[in-house]
Amino acid sequence: MDSTILWETDILWIVKVGSFVHMKKILNVISSTRGAASYSIQLAEALIDSLRVAYPGSTVKTVNLAEKHFPHLEESHIAGFFTPPEQQTSEHKEVLRHSDEAIQDVLEADVLVIGAPMYNFSISSALKAWVDHIVRKGVTFNYSEKGVEGLVKGKKVYVVESSGGVYSDGPRKGMDFVEPYMRTVLGFIGLTDVTMLRVEGTAVPGVKEQAMERALAEMRV
Numbered sequence: 001m002d003s004t005i006l007w008e009t010d011i012l013w014i015v016k017v018g019s020f021v022h023m024k025k026i027l028n029v030i031s032s033t034r035g036a037a038s039y040s041i042q043l044a045e046a047l048i049d050s051l052r053v054a055y056p057g058s059t060v061k062t063v064n065l066a067e068k069h070f071p072h073l074e075e076s077h078i079a080g081f082f083t084p085p086e087q088q089t090s091e092h093k094e095v096l097r098h099s100d101e102a103i104q105d106v107l108e109a110d111v112l113v114i115g116a117p118m119y120n121f122s123i124s125s126a127l128k129a130w131v132d133h134i135v136r137k138g139v140t141f142n143y144s145e146k147g148v149e150g151l152v153k154g155k156k157v158y159v160v161e162s163s164g165g166v167y168s169d170g171p172r173k174g175m176d177f178v179e180p181y182m183r184t185v186l187g188f189i190g191l192t193d194v195t196m197l198r199v200e201g202t203a204v205p206g207v208k209e210q211a212m213e214r215a216l217a218e219m220r221v
Contacts, residue, residue, distance in 0.1 A: 029130065
């Protein structure tokens with residue numbers, strides 16, 4: 001048998017194995033209602049394209065919170081959260097369905113890309129509802145004698161924030177509650193490797209024209 005063919009086959013196999021090892025499962029969470037006009041969606045898509053280049057073979061699962069609505073927490077959800085699994089009824093399991101699905105998405109992902117457009121200085125109610133379903137005692141965090149322990153670890157998170165004004169610096173910096181909230185709540189469940197990406201000033205004359213170009217130039221994977 002031709003040794004050259006064997007050698008070429010081995011090289012191809014090594015390349016394929018290497019690509020497989022470095023591939024990532026990416027969870028893309030969209031919370032904007034603006035579709036293709038959304039700056040956070042545009043920047044997130046550019047980021048995901050870069051991640052796919054950096055990690056060939058990566059897969060992307062998109063959860064669009066503008067289309068898939070997570071209910072705001074009610075008494076039935078809280079009761080389900082605090083009922084031990086062995087005591088949960090069919091009613092409990094039904095109200096926990098959204099939470100179980102959202103947490104499973106997070107646990108299965110290697111990289112999370114979370115779109116977080118600023119609405120009235122904070123995140124949208126749709127994103128807040130999703131967050132409320134993934135922050136769950138005994139599943140994504142727990143209490144011990146040492147305090148709170150986040151149970152979701154070893155993942156990279158990118159939070160893609162968009163805003164009409166400029167909040168990364170200057171007199172309005174203290175009005176941005178998106179970044180501190182997202183860093184705090186994600187860190188609470190163990191997601192501490194968080195990178196913030198911003199496209200800002202999208203409503204400011206003289207700034208908005210270059211807002212996306214500047215955001216793309218500053219983007220790092």
